Amino acid sequence: MSEILVLVDHVDGAVRKPTYELLTIAKRLGEPAAVFIGATDKADAAADAVKKYGAEKVYVVDDTEIKGYLVAPKAEVLQQIAAQASPGAILISSNAEGKEIAGRLAIKLESGLITDAVDVQAEGGAPVTTQSVFAGNYTVQAKVTKGTPIITVKPNAAAPEESAGAGAVEKFSATISDAAKKAQIVASQPRESSGRPELTEAAIVVSGGRGTGGNFEPVEAFADSLGAAVGASRAAVDSGWKPHAFQVGQTGKTVSPQLYVAAGISGAIQHRAGMQTSKTIVAINKDEEAPIFELVDFGVVGDLHTVLPTATAEVTKRKG
Amino acid sequence: MEAKTGSMNIVVCVKYVPDATAEQKFESDNTVDRVAVPGLLSELDEYAVEQSLQLKEKNADPESVTVTALTVGPEQAADAIRKALQMGADKGVHVVDDAVAGSDAPATSKVLAAAIEKISGNEGGVDVVVCGMASTDGAMSVVPAMLAERLDLPQVTLGSVVESQGNEFRIKRDGDTATEIIGATAPLVLSVTDQSGEARYPSFKGIMAAKKKPLESLALADLGVDAGEVGLTAAWTAVEATQARPPRTAGEIVTDEDGSGATALVGFLASKKFI
Numbered sequence: 001m002s003e004i005l006v007l008v009d010h011v012d013g014a015v016r017k018p019t020y021e022l023l024t025i026a027k028r029l030g031e032p033a034a035v036f037i038g039a040t041d042k043a044d045a046a047a048d049a050v051k052k053y054g055a056e057k058v059y060v061v062d063d064t065e066i067k068g069y070l071v072a073p074k075a076e077v078l079q080q081i082a083a084q085a086s087p088g089a090i091l092i093s094s095n096a097e098g099k100e101i102a103g104r105l106a107i108k109l110e111s112g113l114i115t116d117a118v119d120v121q122a123e124g125g126a127p128v129t130t131q132s133v134f135a136g137n138y139t140v141q142a143k144v145t146k147g148t149p150i151i152t153v154k155p156n157a158a159a160p161e162e163s164a165g166a167g168a169v170e171k172f173s174a175t176i177s178d179a180a181k182k183a184q185i186v187a188s189q190p191r192e193s194s195g196r197p198e199l200t201e202a203a204i205v206v207s208g209g210r211g212t213g214g215n216f217e218p219v220e221a222f223a224d225s226l227g228a229a230v231g232a233s234r235a236a237v238d239s240g241w242k243p244h245a246f247q248v249g250q251t252g253k254t255v256s257p258q259l260y261v262a263a264g265i266s267g268a269i270q271h272r273a274g275m276q277t278s279k280t281i282v283a284i285n286k287d288e289e290a291p292i293f294e295l296v297d298f299g300v301v302g303d304l305h306t307v308l309p310t311a312t313a314e315v316t317k318r319k320g
Numbered sequence: 321m322e323a324k325t326g327s328m329n330i331v332v333c334v335k336y337v338p339d340a341t342a343e344q345k346f347e348s349d350n351t352v353d354r355v356a357v358p359g360l361l362s363e364l365d366e367y368a369v370e371q372s373l374q375l376k377e378k379n380a381d382p383e384s385v386t387v388t389a390l391t392v393g394p395e396q397a398a399d400a401i402r403k404a405l406q407m408g409a410d411k412g413v414h415v416v417d418d419a420v421a422g423s424d425a426p427a428t429s430k431v432l433a434a435a436i437e438k439i440s441g442n443e444g445g446v447d448v449v450v451c452g453m454a455s456t457d458g459a460m461s462v463v464p465a466m467l468a469e470r471l472d473l474p475q476v477t478l479g480s481v482v483e484s485q486g487n488e489f490r491i492k493r494d495g496d497t498a499t500e501i502i503g504a505t506a507p508l509v510l511s512v513t514d515q516s517g518e519a520r521y522p523s524f525k526g527i528m529a530a531k532k533k534p535l536e537s538l539a540l541a542d543l544g545v546d547a548g549e550v551g552l553t554a555a556w557t558a559v560e561a562t563q564a565r566p567p568r569t570a571g572e573i574v575t576d577e578d579g580s581g582a583t584a585l586v587g588f589l590a591s592k593k594f595i
Binding site for chain 2: 011070071072075095096097099100101102103104106107108110111112113114115116128132133134135136137138139140141142143144145146147179182183184185186187188189190191204226243244245250251258259269273276277280281282284288293294295296297298299300301302303306307308310311314315318319
């Protein structure tokens, strides 16, 4: 059975949840082999984490020579591991960096690339992907027809399944070209943690829009009562009420949670593109004509500033 | 590829996309219908045109800077270039060839890279290739990285703020887990997000001036690209099936009166086991 390479998505060695989802998918396709590019002293902990989700092998690549540069060196690492391992597929998290690594790798390996998969299944040993396209209005099944399938997978595409793997660590020393070191990371400021779940990974998302008038407190309090992530519409971000990292929509994050609550959001195509595939959709809006109500399973025509605080108190009471 | 000495050449890649507010659909061969659905310059590429024009305007000698808008696409795609010319780009290059239809991202980047090499050859170099953050149709966001790979240039991508001094460029890149400052020396590939600054509207003067600006059409043969390497049959991926998403069944809508909305909302969430 061929190896399925999974690029470990981590922050300073702390493995992020989408990695476990990728490993779960990798197991459907072959033998999961994790690729950890990071500090050598964090590698053992990362290897322990990924082997719980089925990693049979863990390639460890010291990032001393890599971390100061954008994207290109990581594509070279994967190219070199692929040359050695002849993997059946390469899976990468579908975030900005992951997609760029995948793009460069596809050209290097002359291999087909599918981005933003929301599901990957094995059909006759080959991966078949499902994507959600045109603002979530269509689903598409596709496969790679040339080279080694390279697939970037969106968060929540699979429920992570624990499964003990051998987790055999193999140190891999990659050769990084000078050309790959031309775009330097001059400075890096880690994003402050809000203490709330990651927007793209959360089971519940509560978002606010123009209707908040800039006051996100009712939205945040309701989110906290449900243990949800907080999002924002483009209108709210463009008004400077929330940073761009909170934006749900075509040019922000695409989310597909179990429950999506849109408060004071009209539901323009820009926004729908980012949340239309949510399992259950709820909206609160003063305007009964707002297009968001076309999407909802449950809607309240009313002012979020009065509805949400009452609902928050009720949820808190019920949860005791 | 070399940087041009003594002046600056900017190529901004633009895409003609189906209007996202119209109904987008697939053809019988599972390619995007780019003919029946009205199209326009991808909104996200307007930001790339804007940043290209700002690079020109901020230059000590703006007249020495040339902004070329480049597109690959069917006849109608010239509209995307015209819009860029109306905004202020100096000239346009349109790669139009029947063989291109159905090209995937690797093939598109191959044609774009060949066109950029051609422009560079004709004009003594290209300093900056500017792209938007994604198209509004395919939305893969991989063409800028692929271009950097093919042209062997540094990629300075997804900038929300762009600063330059001579050949030195810096961008602010807002990532998932960190905000980074990325620096590189031209020639390079730059991509910008919708946070990089509002794109200008064409002025009446701009619209009139655009009519006189050069718009060159090139075929694959002019670029030395073999038609067999691009298009649907040469794609490295294949779409097996497409399905329109079933319309959502109409939900229950209540009107809030004296707190009834909140009670009904919480009742709904409890019935779905979210509480």
